[in-house]
Amino acid sequence: MIEFENVSFSYQGQEHNGLHEINLKISDGECVLFCGRSGCGKTTITRLVNGLIPQFYQGELQGRILVDGQKISNLPMYQIAAKVGSVFQNPRTQFFNVDTDSEISFGIENEALPPKELAERVDQTTDDLNIQNLRNRNIFELSGGEKQKIAFASVYAMNPEIYLLDEPSSNLDMTSIQELAGHLRLIKAQGKTVLIAEHRLYYLMDIADRIVYLDNGRITNIFTPEELRRLPQDMRERMGLRAVDLQEVLPLTCQPASGKEMLKLCDVALHYKERSILHNINISATKGEVIGVVGHNGAGKTTFSRAICGLHKDCEGQFLWEGKPMDRKARLKRSYMVMQDVNYELFADSVEAECSFGIRNPDQTLINATLEELGLAPYRERHPNTLSGGQKQRVAVAVSMICVKDLLVFDEPTSGLDFDSMTQVAGLIRRLSNMGKVIFIVTHDFEFVCRTCSRVLHFDEGEMPDDVQVTMDALPKLRELFSVSDGKER
Amino acid sequence: MMGENRKKGFWLDPRAKLFLILMCVLASMVAPSLGYQFILVLLIALLGVLFGKWKYAVNTVCFYAVICVLTVWIMTEMTGTLRTMFVAFLGLFHKVYACGMLAGIVLSTTKVSEFLSAMNRIHAPKKLVIPLAVMLRYIPTIQEDWRFIKDAMRMRDVSPTPAGFLKNPGMTIECIYVPLMMAASKAADELSIASITRGIENPNPRTCLVQIKCGAADWIGMSVAVAFFALELCVQGGVIS
Secondary structure (H helix, E strand, C coil): CEEEEEEEEEECCCCCCCEEEEEEEECCCCEEEEECCCCCCHHHHHHHHCCHHHHCCCEEEEEEEEECCEEHHHCCHHHHHHHEEEECCCHHHCCCCCEHHHHHCHHHHHCCCCHHHHHHHHHHHHHHCCCHHHCCCEHHHCCHHHHHHHHHHHHHHHCCCEEEEECCCCCCCHHHHHHHHHHHHHHHHCCCEEEEECCCCHHHCCCCCEEEEEECCEEEEEECHHHHHHCCHHHHHHCCCCCCCHHHCCCCCCCCCCCCEEEEEEEEEEEECCEEEEEEEEEEEECCCEEEEECCCCCCHHHHHHHHCCCCCCEEEEEEECCEECCHHHHHHHEEEECCCHHHHCCCCCHHHHHHCCCCCCCHHHHHHHHHHCCCHHHCCCCHHHCCHHHHHHHHHHHHHHCCCCEEEEECCCCCCCHHHHHHHHHHHHHHHHCCCEEEEECCCHHHHHHHCCEEEEEECCEEEEEEECCCCCHHHHHHHCCCCCCCCC | CHHHHHHCCCCCCHHHHHHHHHHHHHHHHHCCCHHHHHHHHHHHHHHHHHCCCHHHHHHHHHHHHHHHHHHHHHHHHCCHHHHHHHHHHHHHHHHHHHHHHHHHHHHHHCCHHHHHHHHHHCCCCHHHHHHHHHHHHHHHHHHHHHHHHHHHHHHCCCCCCHHHHHHCHHHHHHHHHHHHHHHHHHHHHHHHHHHHCCCCCCCCCCCCCCCCCCCHHHHHHHHHHHHHHHHHHHHHHCCCC
């Protein structure tokens, strides 16, 4: 049993993400979902249970958190670790070993189980979770979804009573999310207590017992899944919550593209180290068109976007812009990629300096107008790193506008975003589209695609089998591409 | 368990590797002449080849050979302050090169879990071992980061090549270190969290799925290192001329 008694917490030197007077009891075997806007404190709740607060994150803590009657803040981290297993958002940085077997056994090695038992537990874990195919592999070669499975397996091997998951689906594609849901069902059936902080709600609706809604650090509502489902859509969206049922998500009528043809790809083939990644790609895109790019991890989406931007070397076929062929240099000049982790492309020490970075004669009026337009003007003196994720993304977009790039690629722009931020990104993309830019969006986010894209390209097994308009007519096909199934199991 | 190791080819105990590094430092310190330094580099290259790192071994030896030839040429041809400057610089370079080369091999062939349990066996304090382990794990992450940063630089018209660096050193450095620092501080935090929430601070002696054990290869490796060091000492001391 987990008990929160009058818990308030604020991070050191930070106003956001704090908690106020939380009172909550979670009984054994229960699955509780914490949801709410970014910064509502749902991650903070998980950190209170796994002891990262106050042991790793400092701040002011009031009240008591008891797990099985024991005060968490009095236990050393390694004892908490035996009780509470944690899975985090970023699959890249939550593994500690380079090979999967060592990683799965990492936690139980720390618990000092005898070597014979270690091997048995690892076997048992991989059997239970059905990941025998991931045994003895180099973790750096795995996809995000596979890495997340290994992270889960490592915690599963420790066999804790309580599982904590902090936005585990943020970096996963639709199939991986379904597999994650399967694993959650398994531990729930074993009678484990499960706490999840998450933006995506739909895959948890038949797993969660209670849904706790947080607003500005307070618990303002507790729903059963049934109650949340019955909530009218506009009400739910006002609360900043994502869709509860993807079946109800429908394409918003984006006018079918009918402008002038800008970009044309003729018979493009991409290779990487002599291996063919994609071949026979023929696409034409008109002015202002927003094109979604989907496919499993490893289907060539990244190579494709890098090729469009002139970053990938090994390309065959023709890239035409307004009928004129573009070589790699010309593509590099014309295009810009907004990366999933925007931090990699922010170099300067203020937003304003970022906008003129590397430009010989920066046009100050254009910079001012752009910052104004994207709502970044109040932050022009701030260091980009002190901004929120969404704001950083907008700085990157501002850079692309100032460098007058006409071809934009967004890589997973909505991973880990709540409903409000997602609609903001959608608005931003619509604005860019109205400016006449050609936009590609690599994404797994069905809700987002329905709001922004006019077309979806699907890559699979080195080809592009589908090029679908995002319309009501094509709904069944779209659902198939995003694995939106009507049944709960697959 | 040992069978698993053998399947993967040559394997050394992390403790033996640490010992080799120690011997390498000592051997570099007392090396009587350039010839002995070169032999040391060749021995390390042999180790690299045993680990299956052909390319690394050949490249490092070739590079070192060039430096050696350069050194000999400077010693014989140059005079005055320029010579003093080069000799001082190269002197340091020769002392460090072998150790750096060995460290490269050790880092790329040691698993974090092996390292942790080896450190446990020699009762190294956890306060020292955990940061080292995080560091060991962080190295491959930098390689991934570097790929993204290179792309981002190209899109900003900054060339991520040595030529671009010479043309515009200040900006190139800024482009590399700002995002790398940002990524590093985040990754270090997240890696630490991932390890402490799985109980790395447990004071009980850690076990390991891969059994570490000093085998014949380790003893042979260590004996060769000791023998080489002893030989150098003898030459230095004038026992053998």
